[in-house]
Amino acid sequence: MSLGIILLVHTAFGRAEQVARHWAASGCPLVIHVDRTVPRKTYTAFERALSDLPDVRFARRHRCEWGTWGLVAATQGAAEIMLDQFADVRHVYLASGSCLPLRPVQELIDYLAKRPHTDFIESVTIADVPWAIGGLDEERFTLRFPFSWRRNRSLFDKYVALQRLVGFKRRIPKGLLPHMGSQWWCLTRQTLSAILQDPARTTHDRYFSKVWIPDESYFQTLARQYSRQIESRSLTLSKFDYQGRPHIFYDDHLQLLRRSDCFVARKIWPFADRLYQAFLTDSAGAMKRTEPNPGKIDRIFAKAVERRTRGRPGLYMQSRFPVEGRENGLTCSPYSVFEGFSELFENFEPWLSRVTGMRVHGHLFAPERAEFSEGQPVMNGALSNSAALRDYNPRAFLASLIWNTRGERQCFQFGPRDRIETIAWDIAKDPNAQISVISGAWAVPLFQSNANFSDLRREAARLQQIESKHLDVLRSFWTRARVRIWSMAEFIEAPMEPLQTIIDEIGQPAQRGLTEAPRMVDLTGFGQFLQNLKNQGMHPYLMGDFPVEPGLNEPQQSKRKPYLVR
Amino acid sequence: MGVWQSYRMRLRRKRVKIRAFRKHFSLRPVVDRTEKIRSGDVLLFSTLRDEHIRLPFFLRYYRDLGISHFLIVDNDSTDGGAEYLAAQEDVSLWHTKASYKGARFGVDWLNWLQQKYGHGHWTLVVDADEFFIYPFCDTRPIRALTDWLDSSQVRSFGAMLLDMYPKGRIDAVPYQAGQDPMEIAAWFDPGNYMIRKNKSYGNLWIQGGPRARVFFPDNPQKAPALNKTPLVRWDRRYAYESSTHMILPRGLNLTYDAWGGEKTSGILLHAKFLDTFSAKAAEELIRRQHYSASLEYKAYERVVRHNPELWCKWSERYINWRQLEILGLMSKGNWA
Numbered sequence: 060m061s062l063g064i065i066l067l068v069h070t071a072f073g074r075a076e077q078v079a080r081h082w083a084a085s086g087c088p089l090v091i092h093v094d095r096t097v098p099r100k101t102y103t104a105f106e107r108a109l110s111d112l113p114d115v116r117f118a119r120r121h122r123c124e125w126g127t128w129g130l131v132a133a134t135q136g137a138a139e140i141m142l143d144q145f146a147d148v149r150h151v152y153l154a155s156g157s158c159l160p161l162r163p164v165q166e167l168i169d170y171l172a173k174r175p176h177t178d179f180i181e182s183v184t185i186a187d188v189p190w191a192i193g194g195l196d197e198e199r200f201t202l203r204f205p206f207s208w209r210r211n212r213s214l215f216d217k218y219v220a221l222q223r224l225v226g227f228k229r230r231i232p233k234g235l236l237p238h239m240g241s242q243w244w245c246l247t248r249q250t251l252s253a254i255l256q257d258p259a260r261t262t263h264d265r266y267f268s269k270v271w272i273p274d275e276s277y278f279q280t281l282a283r284q285y286s287r288q289i290e291s292r293s294l295t296l297s298k299f300d301y302q303g304r305p306h307i308f309y310d311d312h313l314q315l316l317r318r319s320d321c322f323v324a325r326k327i328w329p330f331a332d333r334l335y336q337a338f339l340t341d342s343a344g345a346m347k348r349t350e351p352n353p354g355k356i357d358r359i360f361a362k363a364v365e366r367r368t369r370g371r372p373g374l375y376m377q378s379r380f381p382v383e384g385r386e387n388g389l390t391c392s393p394y395s396v397f398e399g400f401s402e403l404f405e406n407f408e409p410w411l412s413r414v415t416g417m418r419v420h421g422h423l424f425a426p427e428r429a430e431f432s433e434g435q436p437v438m439n440g441a442l443s444n445s446a447a448l449r450d451y452n453p454r455a456f457l458a459s460l461i462w463n464t465r466g467e468r469q470c471f472q473f474g475p476r477d478r479i480e481t482i483a484w485d486i487a488k489d490p491n492a493q494i495s496v497i498s499g500a501w502a503v504p505l506f507q508s509n510a511n512f513s514d515l516r517r518e519a520a521r522l523q524q525i526e527s528k529h530l531d532v533l534r535s536f537w538t539r540a541r542v543r544i545w546s547m548a549e550f551i552e553a554p555m556e557p558l559q560t561i562i563d564e565i566g567q568p569a570q571r572g573l574t575e576a577p578r579m580v581d582l583t584g585f586g587q588f589l590q591n592l593k594n595q596g597m598h599p600y601l602m603g604d605f606p607v608e609p610g611l612n613e614p615q616q617s618k619r620k621p622y623l624v625r
Numbered sequence: 626m627g628v629w630q631s632y633r634m635r636l637r638r639k640r641v642k643i644r645a646f647r648k649h650f651s652l653r654p655v656v657d658r659t660e661k662i663r664s665g666d667v668l669l670f671s672t673l674r675d676e677h678i679r680l681p682f683f684l685r686y687y688r689d690l691g692i693s694h695f696l697i698v699d700n701d702s703t704d705g706g707a708e709y710l711a712a713q714e715d716v717s718l719w720h721t722k723a724s725y726k727g728a729r730f731g732v733d734w735l736n737w738l739q740q741k742y743g744h745g746h747w748t749l750v751v752d753a754d755e756f757f758i759y760p761f762c763d764t765r766p767i768r769a770l771t772d773w774l775d776s777s778q779v780r781s782f783g784a785m786l787l788d789m790y791p792k793g794r795i796d797a798v799p800y801q802a803g804q805d806p807m808e809i810a811a812w813f814d815p816g817n818y819m820i821r822k823n824k825s826y827g828n829l830w831i832q833g834g835p836r837a838r839v840f841f842p843d844n845p846q847k848a849p850a851l852n853k854t855p856l857v858r859w860d861r862r863y864a865y866e867s868s869t870h871m872i873l874p875r876g877l878n879l880t881y882d883a884w885g886g887e888k889t890s891g892i893l894l895h896a897k898f899l900d901t902f903s904a905k906a907a908e909e910l911i912r913r914q915h916y917s918a919s920l921e922y923k924a925y926e927r928v929v930r931h932n933p934e935l936w937c938k939w940s941e942r943y944i945n946w947r948q949l950e951i952l953g954l955m956s957k958g959n960w961a
Contacts, residue, residue, distance in 0.1 A: 311764035367959030378890035440816020445842035452819035463816035
């Protein structure tokens with residue numbers, strides 16, 4: 060008999076009894092503390108249920124509210140009984156009623172017997188602790204906390220603010236360096252008795268009783284004073300969520316817990332029958348004398364915290380709807396937006412999808428309908444091409460499209476003829492967007508069309524105005540997309556260079572340069588067309604300078620051969 | 626939110642409570658087994674009419690989840706469903722002939738029953754064609770969820786309505802009593818939902834899915850709402866405002882995270898589109914007891930007559946909750 064257990068119980072007494080019997084069956088004496096808020100009837104029933112066990116004592120009851128001194132007082136009282144009445148106990152293990160021993164108790168006893176002078180207590184200086192709840196780390200040792208954080212949050216916060224305002228600071232007793240750590244420890248008789256019989260204990264107790272969450276710092280700090288050898292880790296596997304509440308284990312964690320090789324786990328859902336059944340039937344089972352290895356469990360719970368605090372970028376759903384600026388990306392993965400390319404090149408879309416293997420859509424925001432690739436009426440995720448549905452919530456439309464096609468890069472055409480005002484800002488502010496613009500290319504379809512010139516002129520003026528506003532958006536301070544803008548004149552001088560840049564940036568499995576150029580529309584007479592617009596009093600400027608005489612600035616027929624860029 | 630608005634919301638809540646009180650006189654208890662309710666039980670509340678064929682599976686499904694007691698309002702069923710329910714040991718049944726619409730689609734009746742029997746319990750409010758899914762529902766009973774919500778000090782749990790439909794014509798495969806409706810209506814739209822925030826109530830307003838895609842492609846404002854908060858740790862002061870889409874006090878509507886994280890959420894599988902649907906739609910058109918003069922049903926009628934297929938190439942076949950969580954329709958949040 061060398062291991063004594065202190066059990067703190069406040070609920071699920073049936074399970075607590077089971078666990079107590081399990082400990083006792085391996086010869087461990089127990090001192091049990093039951094929360095004072097538990098009704099007397101329940102308490103006496105529990106006491107009576109365990110009355111057949113010889114080595115079980117009950118400690119004086121304290122009110123144990125989370126984060127208050129009561130928990131420490133309860134532990135102290137129980138520890139004194141343990142040290143007084145069970146002289147052969149060498150290690151004292153602090154556990155709760157919802158802790159579950161995962162390995163045979165004898166293994167734990169052997170493990171401790173091999174380390175007779177080691178204290179297992181997580182104890183870290185406050186400077187190194189990242190898990191401060193409520194934004195308090197050092198201050199939990201220097202302020203006073205008379206109000207409950209759980210029940211009286213606003214008073215708690217206000218009182219903290221007040222103390223900060225007036226610059227109040229408590230003095231930490233001489234010689235103490237505050238440490239924090241998990242409240243579930245296993246200390247040697249030597250260390251524990253030194254803490255409890257310290258001549259300065261009243262000073263310590265008085266000080267810590269006003270500290271916030273003393274159960275995570277009292278023993279952790281004082282053990283540093285007396286321990287011969289501290290292993291700063293807890294033997295109890297216990298994971299916390301982002302608000303500092305312990306994660307709970309259920310039946311489906313059985314395999315995970317088995318593989319963890321930890322001695323004790325906390326906290327177990329009281330109705331997890333399979334867990335209790337599996338671990339409390341002390342079938343000396345697979346005796347693996349290995350070190351605890353909670354790595355996999357760590358990962359699962361770390362992922363849960365990450366999901367709760369940061370979520371999946373680019374996902375909008377019923378329980379994740381970030382305010383503007385907190386999206387962590389409007390969309391979930393990079394995509395490309397082309398403006399003016401399908402106007403300037405006859406076969407731009409098929410060419411692009413052939414060269415890059417991306418999913419190439421037409422004008423997704425066209426006024427008539429969303430032009431999905433291959434003219435599909437419905438896209439991934441059962442996204443409809445209805446313009447009304449799309450315009451009802453364009454942001455949701457775009458975010459859904461990119462989310463639904465995770466793993467396949469999307470690109471689409473965009474331009475002043477589209478419902479550009481509904482979505483332009485969202486795209487511009489999205490770091491996932493790669494936007495390439497040939498400004499003024501909207502004039503090409505007008506140039507090719509067979510409409511009356513006065514209509515063309517009006518349409519040109521309208522489109523130019525829209526695009527110029529759009530370019531202001533793209534050049535604005537808030538734009539976070541990767542934006543490239545060429546005027547049309549600039550672009551057609553050497554079209555392959557910009558195309559190569561764009562495609563390199565998309566980063567598809569690299570070809571050795573583009574071997575095939577898209578076919579540019581015949582621009583013979585385009586300069587004259589622009590001049591006609593000017594003659595009608597409209598000033599087309601976004602496309603850059605096109606001379607009126609043919610041939611000077613237009614790509615020549617001979618240039619249309621396949622173009623190699625090395 | 627200003628003081629004035631808070632006060633208005635308070636008045637609105639009081640008004641809803643008064644309505645519930647007025648409407649409760651039309652409820653007549655058929656069998657009252659509520660003395661069997663124990664503290665800690667999770668209770669299910671529902672209003673239904675002529676759903677006999679669905680009841681055997683409905684009850685089995687929720688018993689398996691761990692629902693302890695069913696409190697059901699029968700709105701004058703004529704198909705023998707009431708007698709069937711009255712014979713179940715874990716059902717308390719009320720009967721009414723009053724107007725479903727007059728009781729704001731049953732909300733008033735249930736608000737009353739919840740106030741009376743739900744106080745201090747976790748209560749689940751669902752229709753007979755809605756099946757509640759939550760993370761780990763295949764391995765953990767609903768009590769595990771509610772205990773965890775309790776320990777996290779969360780009072781309400783969101784579950785979006787996910788419309789399920791069959792492949793092929795809606796009426797192609799007849800549904801048999803006791804059958805899992807998801808065997809027939811196995812498909813759903815995985816990613817065409819639109820969300821905006823309701824500023825005054827704080828809840829999200831979600832639309833989309835097959836009903837928006839097929840029935841309302843030209844009139845999306847009218848598409849039905851899919852956001853729901855069906856699971857609440859009830860307090861007698863609470864009240865559902867409009868179906869289970871909105872609840873007062875407003876804090877209970879905050880089942881989503883606004884700072885980039887994901888809260889834990891579930892799904893209500895909505896097995897509405899079975900062969901029983903056409904008959905129901907026709908009947909509802911005559912009764913006009915549904916939302917905005919059964920506008921939804923008018924739209925259904927129109928479309929269903931011509932093209933009764935909701936399935937499309939990108940529909941997804943339902944497997945389990947993990948699939949829905951990967952698709953981003955629900956989330957484990959920090960429950961692991």
